Amino acid sequence: MDLLSLIESYNFAVCINGVGVDNTSQGIALDRTEERTIDAGMKHSTATFHYVPASIVIESHQVRYTDTTLVERWVTIRNDGAEPVTIGRIDSFSLKLPTGEWKLMHYTSDWGTEFEPVVEPLAGESVLLETRFGRSSKGMHPWMSLFGQAGEVLTMSPMWSGNWQLRCEYNDGDGGYEVNGGLSDWEFSKTLAPGEAMESVHVAIASGSGGDLNSTSIAFARVGRKYWYPHNEFSRSMPMEWNHWWSYEDKAINEDVFRANADEAAKLGLDICTLDAGWFGPSEEASEWYEMRGDWAMVNEKRFPSGIRAVSDHVHGLGLKFGLWCEIEAVGKSAALSEKNPTYVARRDGESLGYLCFGNPEVRQWAFDMLDGLITGYNSQWIKLDFNLDPQAGCNCTDHGHGAGDGLFEHYNGYYRVLRDIREKHPEVILENCSSGGLRIDLGIMQKTHTTFLSDPDYPEHSLQAFWGATTMLAPDVCLHWSYSEWCGDNPFQQFKAADSSVKPHQFDYYTRIAMLRGFGISQKLPEMPEWMKARLAHHVDVYKSDVKPFVLEADLYRLTGQPGRGGTGDRWSAFQYSMPSGDADLVFVFRLPGGEASRAIRLQALDAEAVYELTWLSGDEQKVVEIAGSVLLKDGIIFDSLDVEDSALIRLKMLS
Structure with missing residues (x-):
């Protein structure tokens, strides 16, 4: 069975003015097909269709990565008519599964339960996988695999950070399944004026064999490394990170604590120290910064009386790099930004959604200027970009530069543009993707950021489960997850304490080696670590640098x-x-x-x-x-x-x- 030929078909499905249209519909005419070689490993093919009743041009695109079995699919629609048209559904691909028994695998996801596997047979009923939370991996991860009875494997992943859908639609007539998907059509519509066009989200699809997920995940990783993931000299060095968050969550961090840990990080051979949440907000010991997000010029001077630049300078003086956390999309209820610029806020039916609408060009400029200032003003080499809320259907304001039905779609397109512009202005800075841990992990955001945080909890079996799942769609070098952290808050699974005399060396090695599977990070109270533990950690840092890093960076997993x-x-x-x-x-x-x-x-x-x-x-x-x-x-x-x-x-x- 040639699965690759199925993937490479030009089949699509869209909804135009309430009418479902696909490549077999009445009124559809194939105009031409074109193929061009982008480079030695990429061929871009396009089939151009005309939908005569509405004067619509539909292009079905595919990029074949010729050294692999992976194909990238998407659709563009252009209104060549004299009247506006409304797009209500735009599937990036459609394919007919060969007859036979098929098994479906996908992952559910929530905070601390990312990459929870679900395996079920396709048994005569339609199946819809989706998220409606406005974050790509809240509820479900944007990924699924189909396994045929002869060992065939089809793996597909929407390359999008918002709402998406993948469908296995049962046909009562022949007992077969049609698989399609891309952008979610839930609460979505986009009006195209005459001459206006739109592009669907892209979907990556790979075929494999032997019933083995490795046969498709390796294709995803190879293409990601060569064509999708941004990288620079710093990211290619796979820097080893210390981040303060779990050990000094929020109110326990201050400049003295951060400096003391940076001193220890330098002795251990780490490369960068990242200041997570807690630096920002009103100047109070017990500052409630959450409602002030958006006012990023506000530094908690009670905790950081010398300012953030002085802390950064101390870190650089140790020969390390400096990283900083920011939730650039979010806006708190008490933020001066929302009062000064009310049209910046994403709203649905007049109510604030808690984030800034990046469909608004003024917001994009503000966000670029703010991130540029945090990088330049604090001499930051790493920006951790968090997002701790669910946009759901998104903004339906009509004065932001988008329509009532495409606010979330244009928010993410706008956010992607800001990330691209920041990388162009600061090409050697690492951008880290994070969203309540791992609730926005997708191949769209991974074309704009250098690494992604897999999950907030990091206890061993959870960490191994998340890494196993994440690497079915990502290469290990763009995955970041810390070793078993010492939490200052309560979590029944996060029980590691460095001072616990019952922790044996082989257990500490086990915890640390799990973090060495990918991008390496730790969140520990380094000055309080026993000397034997520091010595073991320094040893693992040396082994990671000398033996492990080249494999994480280049090898097939x-x-x-x-x-x-x-x-x-x-x-x-x-x-x-x-x-x-x-x-x-x-x-x-x-x-x-x-x-x-x-x-x-x-x-x-x-x-x-x-x-x-x-x-x-x-x-x-x-x-x-x-x-x-x-x-x-x-x-x-x-x-x-x-x-x-x-x-x-x-x-x-x-x-x-």
């Missing part, structure tokens, strides 16, 4: 075990293999979770069965070195029978022959 689950569910061993494109070097992480059996064989992938490999253990007190045939590693695997619960192994492989 294979999930060698099933997805671990919160609450003791899922696979209780977790293993990941990073395989360099050259084929001669690999890195393997192995973790034994609570509830994991005493012995486990971990079979590797993507090795040469005819070769011999040198395996070097980078975990443990001594570097054990053995030689094993590739055929054995593929068939029998590596037997792990001496790892304690909450223990881990890190192994480097080198092809010898």
